[in-house]
Amino acid sequence: MENWYFILELIGTAAFAVSGAMTAVQMRMDLFGAAILGMTTACGGGIIRDMILGLTPPKAFRDPVYAMVAIAVSILVFQPFVRRFLHKRQDIYDMVLQNADTAGLAIFTMTGIETAMSYTAKPNLFLAVFVGVLTGTGGGVLRDLFANRTPVIFRKYFYASASLIGAVICVVLWGELGHLPAVMAGAAVILVLRILAAHYRWHLPAAKED
Amino acid sequence: MENWYFILELIGTAAFAVSGAMTAVQMRMDLFGAAILGMTTACGGGIIRDMILGLTPPKAFRDPVYAMVAIAVSILVFQPFVRRFLHKRQDIYDMVLQNADTAGLAIFTMTGIETAMSYTAKPNLFLAVFVGVLTGTGGGVLRDLFANRTPVIFRKYFYASASLIGAVICVVLWGELGHLPAVMAGAAVILVLRILAAHYRWHLPAAKED
């Protein structure tokens, strides 16, 4: 179990580092800016999770592996041949960014729930869902605040909604099916919802119609 | 006493949710954006308060009632007939927003002081005032950061000042008059100062005169 979460967390860290570094490139930041924005996006959700749960210092500060992976991935994304390739192929750029962001969202929502659930003897389901959504969306929100734009949770149709639905499904199945199946189901729901939402351009009723 | 603070906190939560959701409508966000911004504004101050005092996980995460009230109020504000009415009557829109924000400011400044005071055996008055002002203004600051605009504490004449004066009065009277009268006096001072400030457009010396 431990190993599973560790591997999932590394994948989520790498995925969010890609989205952070690509945002930095788009904003004409330098290599250091890309590394910082990649690391903030990748480690931000987990740091918020640990601080909410009182698990200080946060895991990202105690164990260098997360920051190292985030920095390595950010430097890779920043390489001229990668940037030039992504610059020429806007379709691939969009696809990579979309999928990296979705993978990070699904994985961190689940690690948020797992940490909240194992943190207390008598788990509070509301707390678990709330912490899951904040862990999943926190890194992207910090990325957007630092990039001086409106956070993704307010811009993208069905972003936080997907995280919330997946979190509720995971928490409901947690006691029934056991930890790993619940986490797998929750993550799968988030992935499918985000893919469908992007494909069919789902959106909720907006205030602009009036 | 307990019940008093609980009811006050629910009123403050609802008031700040109104101001968050109305900001979301103004920025053409969708229903989910309005719910998130309403909840962030409503729960943000209390979450900051609990994290500063080391009371983790914060009350807003342990007890669903605050988030539920904030979401319900935000959905109500988002309803087309409410939006259309507020759109047509700019005067009522401004009045509701101003009063909701002032009520939230007064109430959360007081709950911040109350939590800081009951948190320690030997209360530190400076800590209590500081935490009170941050609890009162924190939700609005998060709302404005997420809405990508300069926080209200830098824009509005006599906003944080009102919170600060009310906080000092409450803390000074705390030992003299007892908890409830001190809280009532502090909240009343904030309400009156904000109403007078809005009416007479009070402002402090600004740097623009040079």
Add this chain to the structure above:
Amino acid sequence: MENWYFILELIGTAAFAVSGAMTAVQMRMDLFGAAILGMTTACGGGIIRDMILGLTPPKAFRDPVYAMVAIAVSILVFQPFVRRFLHKRQDIYDMVLQNADTAGLAIFTMTGIETAMSYTAKPNLFLAVFVGVLTGTGGGVLRDLFANRTPVIFRKYFYASASLIGAVICVVLWGELGHLPAVMAGAAVILVLRILAAHYRWHLPAAKED
């Protein structure tokens, strides 16, 4: 030792308060805005440090002296004759802002390392460096988020890099030379790097070349 850190911290607080208050003046905020932005910049890094390390409530909340110094310095910077002088002499304005920011960066990076090192029996070097950089840069990042502009760590060539290099040197020398020489060496490296970087306009490879 204790006294050394206390004096260093007061100098760092005053320096960052100058940079925050000067930013507020530049943005045409009023006196209260200048005091808040000065205090946020001055106390922000230390508050972030203490919250990451679980030292709640943060020192800035327990001990009024930091906020008092920050407010006094901000009010001084806001005085018309100071503002008018700085307005006329752009060269002096730039020099003061640059040096205040550099002094704050060097000092807070070091107090971050010192707190992280004395916090645990078996110090984690990665944690110490990470907390040092965040303490050094945190106040400036909050200042820029509140001023609604891209944080300095993404704008200025060799800002966070200088903090990082100084932090690594301090942590490496910590066991070899003892606390005070390590802190002095680390702070000196940050000061020298920032001065050289500003003078020779060092920058890292940026994405804009493509």
